Amino acid sequence: MRIELTVNGKRVAHDVEPRLSLVDFLRDELDLTGTHVGCEHGVCGACSVIVDGDAVRSCLMFAVQADGAEVTTIEGVGNGPGTLSALQDAFWETHALQCGYCTPGMIIAAESLLAQNDNPSDQDIREAIEGNLCRCTGYVQIVEAIALAARNIREARS
Amino acid sequence: MKSAPFEYVRPQNLHDVCQLLSDSAIDSRVIAGGQTLVPLMAMRLARPERLVDITHVDELADIVETEDTIRIGACVRQRSAERSPVIHQHLPLLSKALPNVGHQQTRNRGTIGGSICNADPTAEIVLTAVTLGATLNLQSINGPRSVCVTDFLVDAMETSIADNECLVSIDFPKTRTKNSGCGFVEVNARASDYAIVAAAVSLTLDERHEKCTHISACIGGASSVPVMTAETQNSLLGSELTDQEIEAAVSHAARQLTPMDDVHASGMYRKRVAAELLARAIREARDDCRSDRHAH
Numbered sequence: 042m043r044i045e046l047t048v049n050g051k052r053v054a055h056d057v058e059p060r061l062s063l064v065d066f067l068r069d070e071l072d073l074t075g076t077h078v079g080c081e082h083g084v085c086g087a088c089s090v091i092v093d094g095d096a097v098r099s100c101l102m103f104a105v106q107a108d109g110a111e112v113t114t115i116e117g118v119g120n121g122p123g124t125l126s127a128l129q130d131a132f133w134e135t136h137a138l139q140c141g142y143c144t145p146g147m148i149i150a151a152e153s154l155l156a157q158n159d160n161p162s163d164q165d166i167r168e169a170i171e172g173n174l175c176r177c178t179g180y181v182q183i184v185e186a187i188a189l190a191a192r193n194i195r196e197a198r199s
Numbered sequence: 200m201k202s203a204p205f206e207y208v209r210p211q212n213l214h215d216v217c218q219l220l221s222d223s224a225i226d227s228r229v230i231a232g233g234q235t236l237v238p239l240m241a242m243r244l245a246r247p248e249r250l251v252d253i254t255h256v257d258e259l260a261d262i263v264e265t266e267d268t269i270r271i272g273a274c275v276r277q278r279s280a281e282r283s284p285v286i287h288q289h290l291p292l293l294s295k296a297l298p299n300v301g302h303q304q305t306r307n308r309g310t311i312g313g314s315i316c317n318a319d320p321t322a323e324i325v326l327t328a329v330t331l332g333a334t335l336n337l338q339s340i341n342g343p344r345s346v347c348v349t350d351f352l353v354d355a356m357e358t359s360i361a362d363n364e365c366l367v368s369i370d371f372p373k374t375r376t377k378n379s380g381c382g383f384v385e386v387n388a389r390a391s392d393y394a395i396v397a398a399a400v401s402l403t404l405d406e407r408h409e410k411c412t413h414i415s416a417c418i419g420g421a422s423s424v425p426v427m428t429a430e431t432q433n434s435l436l437g438s439e440l441t442d443q444e445i446e447a448a449v450s451h452a453a454r455q456l457t458p459m460d461d462v463h464a465s466g467m468y469r470k471r472v473a474a475e476l477l478a479r480a481i482r483e484a485r486d487d488c489r490s491d492r493h494a495h
Contacts, residue, residue: 060203
């Protein structure tokens with residue numbers, strides 16, 4: 042089936058099998074391997090991407106369901122190659138990753154939060170990432186990173 | 200973890216949906232948010248031959264207010280309902296329940312209607328629908344049919360929807376009056392997980408906010424479908440809902456339950472926790488109502 046969608050600002054058109062998941066489409070067809078495949082049944086959050094403004098699990102969507110949608114992956118959150126988004130920079134600053142496998146999903150979940158709330162409480166942050174598993178950090182520095190990014194974004198604006 | 204092959208169709212109107220579902224030669228499944236169906240397909244526990252995606256049918260996407268009800272279209276996402284001022288105003292119990300449903304990524308895709316059709320015994324939305332006495336509006340090639348949610352739910356993960364029927368909308372009776380309150384409490388293994396047991400309560404007090412004139416108190420997760428706690432409700436009608444009266448009343452509810460054992464909790468634990476959660480939900484609803492007294 043022919044699908045057309047926008048991925049990180051670029052129009053793409055592909056023929057796909059209906060059973061191809063969105064995450065496999067992004068990774069295997071578009072070579073956007075920043076989005077990670079974890080559990081493949083909606084438990085771990087590693088494959089989170091933004092579809093039409095909201096964070097979703099790309100393993101729980103078939104690519105055909107994203108026909109006509111606007112998708113942002115971890116490759117699309119910075120301002121171009123070699124640059125970091127405020128969140129990526131804050132993750133680096135606070136050492137919010139160890140193995141890094143969950144990080145793209147965490148950042149996408151946090152991007153979605155900060156787009157709607159630029160002054161989140163600790164509770165807001167924890168709720169935003171409650172669907173994302175991290176087996177290394179214990180989450181504390183991830184929460185710190187998201188709070189720091191929010192602060193940096195607010196300061197840059199004022 | 201890849202689904203078996205299937206055919207995918209995306210009808211643009213309800214008539215075409217019903218037409219597709221009426222073809223008994225092919226095993227069709229309706230997909231809306233897909234947050235349960237897609238993992239089931241990934242694990243090959245479900246292998247439909249054809250997916251009928253109803254999310255492009257515009258008439259299924261609305262939240263409509265009428266005089267007595269809020270009508271939620273079959274494709275309204277959980278997240279849209281969570282953010283809806285109309286639902287916040289008229290269905291405060293649903294607003295309280297929704298943040299407990301999955302997490303932001305699944306609520307952004309999952310639908311209110313899909314959760315009810317999935318009929319998971321622990322699902323917060325199913326519990327809310329039973330507590331509020333929702334009505335489901337279904338459509339097939341033979342015409343429309345409306346069914347009360349308690350008749351719709353047959354058993355765990357089983358409903359009375361026919362293979363050729365599509366859910367169109369759910370009618371929730373409006374509950375917010377100046378004398379009403381609601382409570383929703385659950386226990387789970389970790390935030391955002393399935394509830395092990397949950398309790399939902401919607402009640403009304405008299406004009407002076409002293410005596411209970413109506414109460415709907417329901418437990419999910421401790422039986423195959425959520426149960427109304429009739430004896431508890433009866434014993435609290437007309438009472439002042441003191442903590443002691445509530446404590447005594449919820450012991451009836453525990454006796455009514457014969458919950459299942461599973462990997463998450465024993466039946467005995469579910470029984471004990473159900474009574475306690477119900478007491479908390481009733482107190483929350485009572486306090487919610489009384490704290491509203493000056494707000495109106």
